[in-house]
Amino acid sequence: MTATIHDVAQRAGCSIASVSRVLNGSAAISPALEARVREAIRELGYRPNALGRSLKTKSTRTVGVLVPSFTNPVFAASLAGVEQAARMAGYDIILAASDYDRDREPEALGALMAREVEGLVLTVADAEHSMLLDSLDRDGPPYVLLYNELAREGRAAVSVDNEGAVADLVGRLIGLGHERIAFVAGRFRASDRSRLRHQGYLAAMTGAGLEPLPVAEVEFLGDEAAFDRDLAALLGRTAPPTAFACSNDLLAIAVMAALRRAGLRVPEDASVTGFDGIAIGRQIHPSLATVETPTHAMGRAALELLLDIRTNRAPRATRRLAHRFRPGGSLAQAPAAGLAPSPTLPDETERKT
Amino acid sequence: MTATIHDVAQRAGCSIASVSRVLNGSAAISPALEARVREAIRELGYRPNALGRSLKTKSTRTVGVLVPSFTNPVFAASLAGVEQAARMAGYDIILAASDYDRDREPEALGALMAREVEGLVLTVADAEHSMLLDSLDRDGPPYVLLYNELAREGRAAVSVDNEGAVADLVGRLIGLGHERIAFVAGRFRASDRSRLRHQGYLAAMTGAGLEPLPVAEVEFLGDEAAFDRDLAALLGRTAPPTAFACSNDLLAIAVMAALRRAGLRVPEDASVTGFDGIAIGRQIHPSLATVETPTHAMGRAALELLLDIRTNRAPRATRRLAHRFRPGGSLAQAPAAGLAPSPTLPDETERKT
DNA sequence: CTGTTAGCGCATTCAA
């Protein structure tokens, strides 16, 4: 049985109130008593029980974090930012993952709320039509959405200009002479970010008088074969795309691999762009042209905003952080106009793993 | 003010004991009362407060997780495994990160323990000489080490055969004719895994009668310039290495990029191997030859072992999960640079491009 | 400056 405040009091020969006082510095204590208490604490290896404290003070100093996945470097980096900011503010983090499954969101949130978290940082599948958020607004702790963008006022969020950034990116592709530009997206159902980025693509294409191609919605976590199949519809066109704008970096890297399997060279035969700016995008060859988003800072900002909202020091509004274009070797001039890329023969004989 | 058990009792016209009973099914209740209670719960939107419950039952159904970083895909995947297993077992997770800083470990653990976690899953910097673990053994919740391997008996751990796997990997390099094989490691101080993997390298080299090269300890999170500088000592040798065994995949990918900057081709001029088997290693070009470790499963196994230890259903021992070699394009025959080594049979497919 | 006391929300005796 671990020591309680009573044990300390008894050993120090004082009341539990005095122990509590030296613990929290909530009132003046005579140096002599304080010394005795500290000694007793040391001897007993006493550490205050946060449960008892929280029950009394109604302050758990805990925030809940719900993300779709930890495996995605973007969320991992954000989580690190949240963690760092939380630690600095003396908060602990309770974690939950939805695995991109919106049906899992409610129960995950329930678990967090039962723990009496003082606030939430969440990335949900669909922020626009979420009853979840409605119920949180009604009776829940304050929350800050991370990555979700939403029109509705009175909701706090930390995000980037997804639509504008992709529009800019696609604009660059167009500037490089690309006309047949495809957009490759993760499943929309699981990500409103993906949808917003697609909007940016559409805006840029129509704005330039180009015809958007049908979006390729690929299964993010599927295997190679499924991926190739999803992409085949695009590559099999009589005039295949010369550029692939992808809704995130992981997808872009997968697309680059798929193009390679199809015998196409990046960027000579096709350009590829990503979104997010994950670190590894710089290391690969060719390096990935993308939009860098301040993932870590966004996590930090989300937690700081949350804390500010709690103390009425900030309104519930969307805070957009700056992104920037990151050049990369995956981006090049469109191949000679009018010519479809030569359908190089698959050199599968060379590869076998 | 959110509803408490008293509010429910009052509304249902009964005692809080009865409400508690329907909540936990801990005793028989008349159907009529139960219906009234459930109705009251619904009307009030009541959800039990986990704090009060935990304080009473001394069961928090919470485990603490301490990892060096979330950004490393290996830990991210493990964390996902831990989370999944925890959720299935009805446990919540409190998170802490040490940022590879061993001085941060104690306070992080302190925060977790104050929360009365029922167990811990941790990856520490140095499991062999950790006072931290000693103090946990003395008075702390049960814990399971993840990735840390240690000789000491009576400590629970989930790991892989780091030393053996690298020895095997280096053996393959040797089998491909490589003799000047370098080992590139993250800073040893921050990772005993790195040390163990280096041991495997040494064992394989000396076992084959080859002379180990001085280890290149690189700053894992440094910039490109620092990285190139750290590697310069190796590349500047009169007879530079023809193969680079790296202590993890991220490092290996960074080394591939550095070699490229130095004007060397992988694998024609130099082979590179990693360790961990992160997913992205398959997508890059050339694909990364490495040791696949079951990161997600290890996280799951760690939590399951923890729960089993709690209930005395398992001893505190090390559980090693199986790894396996993953072939990749980063691995090739040693360049025929004027050497005539003993004729060894390559067991891998020849690669050319 | 210090001690006594009253809960925080809940599960759980013990009676009825």
Added chain:
DNA sequence: TTGAATGCGCTAACAG
């Protein structure tokens, strides 16, 4: 089958 009472570990009045 139900209710009253106790206490988990702690902080915060309120006295002294």
